[in-house]
Amino acid sequence: MTCSENDGDTLMLLKEQLESSSTDEGSCCGSSTTGGGRVTLKKGPWTTAEDALLISYVRKHGEGNWNAVQRHSGLLRCGKSCRLRWANHLRPHLKKGAFSPEEEQFIIQMHSKMGNRWARMAALLPGRTDNEIKNYWNTRVKRRSRAGLPLYPPKLSLQTSNENQLIQSASELSSGNHQNIGVLQGTMNGTLEFRCHPHKANSGPLPSPPRFPDIPVTALPCHGLGYYTRSFLNSGANHFKQTWESETFSPGCHVNQNSIMVPAFEELPSMNSETVYLNPGLGYPYDPDPENKNLASFICSTPGNPGNFSSSRLLPGAVKMELPSLQYPEADYIDWTSSSLLKSSYDAVDMYIQSPENVSVHSDCASPRNKGLLEDLVQESHAISSGKKQSFEKSFDRAVAAVMASGTIKWEEIRDPTSPFCLSAVSLFNDCNPTVISTFDESSACETPMGDKQDKYTPNLPYFLRPDVLLGSGWLMGNSQDAEDSIAGALDENLHKERAPVPVPVPAGISSMASLEAYPWTNMPRVCQMSEH
């Protein structure tokens, strides 16, 4: 719809149409006073005439001040309704139509991390509205529950389970119980392996800064984990390092002006069969306890490819911590374990790890449902970090706005000066980045927004998470040569040979993440702060 010189006449006509039609359609919600009379506001579906009026109003006056729309345009709608109509339907650059498989995957990922934070997801899906995403999700929930399918792909669930296990172990660490640190070690090849070096543990009174024992972790190749959190605050917290390396990395996606895109395949030959996701984010699927969300988490996860294991090996320097993530509804566990989809041996591993029995063992301490030691730690952490909440929220918004506006991450613009090291940027990671893209049963090879054929396992990782980008930036634990080597090894050789290092818009503070250890607990950055609701 366009506005021309004779907009005035057109609008007059529209207003007349509006007035006549509004008396026909009679459904009304409220009333307001304009001029001398009490005006009944219209409800229900919008007409094209109303749309035209609203568009005209916004063009003239800009967005905002929605309650003035009625006064200035003659629209018989409340401001709220106008805002909604504009945001969901009339706003420029809105995508219409069904979600692409990439978008669907992205939503699933985001929901597993954010829960029902539709607006945030919408901010990360250019052209999509929170309402659309919400409707999509609700539909999905209905559909899958009817079909008896799990809400999340099994591997997403597994990741959550793994996180819980790590938390369990970490909790033991924090409570000085090192006997079970190796509880996940020695499982069958390819399953979660959890190792540590207790000899390095500092089990004494809390030093400043506290240190964790070195705990290299190899995770299930397809669900690798590499976290760095500050979950274990001050009950004898120890220096805690975990490293993880996989042999394959998948590229991240590009953040473009209008979409978050997976990279073109031709860019990354031979990388489409196995994927590894570097995700400095936080997995909090269905977190019923938002209070627990404030513990920093720095995640590197490695979803894999069904039946196609990649080996993971330890590497020093990388770090990991995690929070409890046993946040699936009870029914979900039933679904996971009873799903007929889990038939392959690979899935049998999933089944093993995801089994309720298994989960219950580790949930005693780690689950938000269970009041345990960790919860106390969490509360303490929350108290420490609560002061950062508002700045985080603002930073997130700025970050998203920056991405949307320019198509690139302008770290310098979103960096939160109050954070020890570019807290906001890291927070953005946490909120933006998928942890695992796994085998979405409902998705298939699909097209990217650019029309490229896209493997269904290709992650929707933002550009700045591309391994090559990370390599170039030294972002992964900063100056850790090992970390860089690990990525280098993971990257396809050809990629290294043929591609020049990608210029990285690295946030100024990101590299200082290498020195996380340097921060005392009371001054640790909030890497994973989620928006409490």
Added chain:
DNA sequence: AAGGTGTGCAACCGCTTGGGG
């Protein structure tokens, strides 16, 4: 063809948040 049911989506509603006075 008619009625029932499922589905997707637009819109509404109530609550929360943040800013300004």
Added chain:
DNA sequence: ACCCCAAGCGGTTGCACACCT
């Protein structure tokens, strides 16, 4: 500190359409 208002957010509802029996 309090109140008011605008805006945002998430949950819910209602409607139109498609599909099935």
